Amino acid sequence: MATEKLLPRDQVPEQLKWNLKLLFESDEAMKAALQKTLQRVAEFTQLSGHVGSSAANLLAALQSDKLINEELEREYVYGFLRRDSDTTKGQAASLYGEVANALSQVSAKMAFLEPEIVAIDETELVQYLADEPKLGEFKFMLTKIRQQKAHILSDKEEQLLGRANKSLDAADDIYNTLNDADLDFGMVHDDNGNGNEVPLTHGNRSQFTESQNRDVRREATLAYEKPYHNLRNTFAQTLNSFISSQNMQAEVRHYQSGREAALSGEQIPESVYDTLVKSVNEHLPLLHRWYALKKKVLHLDPFYKYDINVPLAGQDLLKTTFEQGKEMTLDALSVLGPDYVAGLKHEFNERWIDAAENKGKRSGGYQVSVYTANPFILLNWTDKLYSTYVLAHESGHAMHSYFSQQNQPSEYADAPIFLAEVASTFNENILTDYLLEKYANDKQALIFILEQSISGFVGTIYRQTQFAEFEHQAYQAEQNGQTLTADYLDQINGELVNKYYGPAVTESGTITQSWAYVPHFYMNYYVYQYATSWAAATALSQGVWQHDDHALENYHKFLSAGGSDYPIEILKQAGVDMTNDQYLVRAFGVFEKRLNEIEKLLRA
Structure with missing residues (x-):
């Protein structure tokens, strides 16, 4: 899959790109969903000052918070993946900026929740849990929040910090x-001894640093270090x-x-x-x-x-191609049983993975999950065995998310x-x-x-x-x-x-x-x-x-x-x-x- 010249995003084969339609059909669909979520947030704020007044209010706040977080996760991840697919595209960067800004605003508007949970009297909370069985789902979550009592600020202070999240990040x-x-890491000589030069990137750097030719690896290493030093x-x-x-x-x-x-x-x-x-x-x-x-x-x-x-x-x-790497990973991890193998097959066959390096794509590899959809994996494949290890690594994250999502409510799935x-x-x-x-x-x-x-x-x-x-x-x-x-x-x-x-x-x-x-x-x-x-x-x-x-x-x-x-x-x-x-x-x-x-x- 490695190429001497990086392809623009629109020339990468579809089967090597993640299918973001698993989240939203289009940018417009995501924006419309985001507006509905923001309306839900506006309704949620009406509970401000009343979260701890009754078991019913506490349950309503927690359930609403859970739903908003599920929706925001789907919307944010869509914008995040759109941006990381090609960081040079202004439209994708703008889309991500829009949802990141919304997330910051939402964080500020919902910041009253934790201080009000902390403020509930312990005896009163025990009674709420006894009176409303549906609160049992949130018991561990409530425990974690209240254990941080000394570090949760006042309502107004939490709102201020929530509003400042974008700047702080x-x-x-x-x-x-x-x-x-x-x-820009510039051009370096390839490993074929023919004098050809190729662009050095985050993704292909390892090919040069593992070369048997000392001149090749020295040139690539120093070229990679240069812009960081500059x-x-x-x-x-x-x-x-x-x-x-x-x-x-x-x-x-x-x-x-x-x-x-x-x-x-x-x-x-x-x-x-x-x-x-x-x-x-x-x-x-x-x-x-x-x-x-x-x-x-x-x-x-x-x-x-x-x-x-x-x-x-x-x-x-x-050396392994992407297809061979998937086969090797599937075979190796079969020791984990049929349920794990079935999860991997979903990942491999339903385009949860973005495999090929392209111009402007985020470097490295990661996995991010969406509770109401599925995990997504970013790779920059190079046909080296190392890439298969990265695939196995990120698939471990993906299957962890996959099984947790099947067995836990969203507030405990991550x-x-x-x-x-x-x-x-x-x-x-x-x-x-x-x-x-x-x-x-x-x-x-x-x-x-x-x-x-x-x-x-x-x-x-x-x-x-x-x-x-x-x-x-x-x-x-x-x-x-x-x-x-x-x-x-x-x-x-x-x-x-x-x-x-x-x-x-x-x-x-x-x-x-x-x-x-x-x-x-x-x-x-x-x-x-x-x-x-x-x-x-x-x-x-x-x-x-x-x-x-x-x-x-x-x-x-x-x-x-x-x-x-x-x-x-x-x-x-x-x-x-x-x-x-x-x-x-x-x-x-x-x-x-x-x-x-x-x-x-x-x-x-």
């Missing part, structure tokens, strides 16, 4: 527009603005820090974050051993950062981020086990697959924890009055890069790129959850793959639970306790086993 929108629509002050300002807004909101809501604010809503102890960083730092020697092995096998001294992704197998094996990444990285682990079994007699394929697994572990546990350390230091510095300039961010990032990469790797290019290119820094303490999730998923996937008693049954319960309980409790029920470091110790045990296996194959 502006840094994220500016960053994404700059990163996806405006950056705009380093702008990127620093957007990140400073975002972190400042998050810290401000945390302070206004009476939290001690931005991290406490980010973790408290789902009752995640901050010790989980600190335990992750501590455990990963204790296991850095394994990562350094991996880099030293690559340096030795590849006979590269110095071993630069742009040499890290060269496959030890000597070539890029197991799993919190702390759980969401478990389902996605679980699939990556299963895909690795499947491939290792399938190619058990092919030495070169095994080396390639083991490296994919090790690279996934490095990228998800080590790299994301490195990012988490950087993020937390940046938040703390800003809270203490430090302006996050490009020089300051380069300084703290550089220290972490040297610590994580270790003595075998020689730095090259600019360290600005390794913090400026990370969109997840605009998701407010998101990145650490990749690492905790991968470690938890390692334990869960091992149980399912080895057919341990009740492992599959417990995992399906996890998929169906959505956000119906606190994440720590849902994972405990699935068999993983995140309140100590044992799940991390087990995960690093698997990593060390993979490292031992590839060392043995390379010696043979």
Whole structure:
């Protein structure tokens, strides 16, 4: 599917694009639906000042809030996906802006709900629950809101913050527009040795950085870093603005820090974050051993950062087209049973996926779900095995949404981020086990697959924890009055890069790129959850793959639970306790086993 020249959106085959008619027939239909939702919001505001006056009013408010959120989700996601399909199209950007602006207005108008729920007397609320059985559905939701009592502001203050949401989120929108629509990485030489030049993009970068030709990967790496370095002050300002807004909101809501604010809503102890960083730092020697092995096998001294992704197998094996990737994913994940396979077939056959890279399309990959419709997946396919891993990863998100939506009311259907990444990285682990079994007699394929697994572990546990350390230091510095300039961010990032990469790797290019290119820094303490999730998923996937008693049954319960309980409790029920470091110790045990296996194959 990879092409030398990016196609405009209208020339991409329909079967490679998501079907947004599953949401609305047209932009006009979405706009009409949005106006009806806004009218519903106007009716909802009549409950202001009366939410807690009776069980009937409380139920009416919660049911109306639920319906409005379902409708807004469908409308917002439609605009969001239209924009991300081609960020250069003014019409799509305008449509997204319209629905985002409406969402901000709605947030302000409905902000009275939580303060009024918090204000209900405890004895009175117990009586309401006894008098009105239909309130039972919302009991956990009410508990979560009331547990945040110390951090919910007055009606007017909540309205003010709700009205300011669009401005407070502006840094994220500016960053994404700059990163996806405006950056130009220029032309680089292809890997065919014929002197041809091709445009470098977010999507095809990995093809060049994994090249056996050192000149090709160096040229591509430096070209990719250049615009980030040239705009380093702008990127620093957007990140400073975002972190400042998050810290401000945390302070206004009476939290001690931005991290406490980010973790408290789902009752995640901050010790989980600190335990992750501590455990990963204790296991850095394994990562350094991996880099030293690559340096030795590849006979590269110095071993630069742009040499890290060269496959030890000597070539890029197991390339897969999009169709082949779907078949491989379906086969590997069949271990999860017929219901899971049926869900995947819906995803693959009903155009829930936008697969091909095109001009202006948002980079990377993600999944977003719509309770009243289905999940949607964005990919930028490159025919590399890596793309199949991304498909398996995002399909894990999609099936998590799919099963939660089938088993939970909409207010509990979305799993919190702390759980969401478990389902996605679980699939990556299963895909690795499947491939290792399938190619058990092919030495070169095994080396390639083991490296994919090790690279996934490095990228998800080590790299994301490195990012988490950087993020937390940046938040703390800003809270203490430090302006996050490009020089300051380069300084703290550089220290972490040297610590994580270790003595075998020689730095090259600019360290600005390794913090400026990370969109997840605009998701407010998101990145650490990749690492905790991968470690938890390692334990869960091992149980399912080895057919341990009740492992599959417990995992399906996890998929169906959505956000119906606190994440720590849902994972405990699935068999993983995140309140100590044992799940991390087990995960690093698997990593060390993979490292031992590839060392043995390379010696043979």
